[in-house]
Amino acid sequence: MAVLLLAGAGLSVLQIADPRAILTTAYGQIWSGKIVCALALLGLAALNRWRLTPRLETMGGMAAARLRASVQTEMVVAALVVLFTAGLGTTPPPRTESLPVFAEKPAGFSTAVVARGRTAIVTVTPATPGANRVEMRLTGPDGAPLDALEVSAELALPTARIEGITRPLPKVAPGVYASDGITLPVAGSWAVRLDALVSDFEKVPFRAVVPVGR
Numbered sequence: 001m002a003v004l005l006l007a008g009a010g011l012s013v014l015q016i017a018d019p020r021a022i023l024t025t026a027y028g029q030i031w032s033g034k035i036v037c038a039l040a041l042l043g044l045a046a047l048n049r050w051r052l053t054p055r056l057e058t059m060g061g062m063a064a065a066r067l068r069a070s071v072q073t074e075m076v077v078a079a080l081v082v083l084f085t086a087g088l089g090t091t092p093p094p095r096t097e098s099l100p101v102f103a104e105k106p107a108g109f110s111t112a113v114v115a116r117g118r119t120a121i122v123t124v125t126p127a128t129p130g131a132n133r134v135e136m137r138l139t140g141p142d143g144a145p146l147d148a149l150e151v152s153a154e155l156a157l158p159t160a161r162i163e164g165i166t167r168p169l170p171k172v173a174p175g176v177y178a179s180d181g182i183t184l185p186v187a188g189s190w191a192v193r194l195d196a197l198v199s200d201f202e203k204v205p206f207r208a209v210v211p212v213g214r
Helices: 002-016 026-052 061-089
Strands: 109-115 118-125 130-139 150-157 162-168 171-173 176-184 188-199 202-212
Touching: 026 061, 109 202, 118 188, 118 202, 130 150, 130 188, 150 176, 162 176
Parallel strands: none
Antiparallel strands: 109 118, 118 130, 130 176, 150 162, 150 188, 171 176, 188 202
16 A cells, blocks of 8 residues: 555656646646545545444444445445546646647748649748758659759749849759758748750740748
């Protein structure tokens, strides 16, 4: 019993942390119900052991009836302890609710652009001021990856009077062209133009607007 009490006290301190959470959280209220029932169970056990059981020899049937009623009450309280314990297992403890929340790193921006029967999936990562990766996935009219002879990207921000920044996009996989370290100095809606030279005589321009956040 001493080991159980010690383990329960340690777990309670770990899960609840702040005593105020006992009355202000669902976990704390269920924990309170379990503690009350557990104390009542210990009280009934002590009553049975030290008072009712010794009276069996002197009071006979009357003592047996009282002991029987006490044991039945003890069983009901024990069932409540089990019920509260199950509730604790399915309720988030206060320590998890108070964990700091960290903002997720921007995942970037992606859009699809269609020009002259070809489709380009344009992705800018992380789409924030600073160094970015610009990637284009090019497919033909049949949806298959399309290999271009040459691909370049031009990024401009007219509202901030930033002229076009032109960078080549080397081929990194079939139909995939990308370049890392393209610097977008400020936030805003950047105009992106991607030129794909799909043959010696045809260049396909793709235009998109990429929102760059803070």
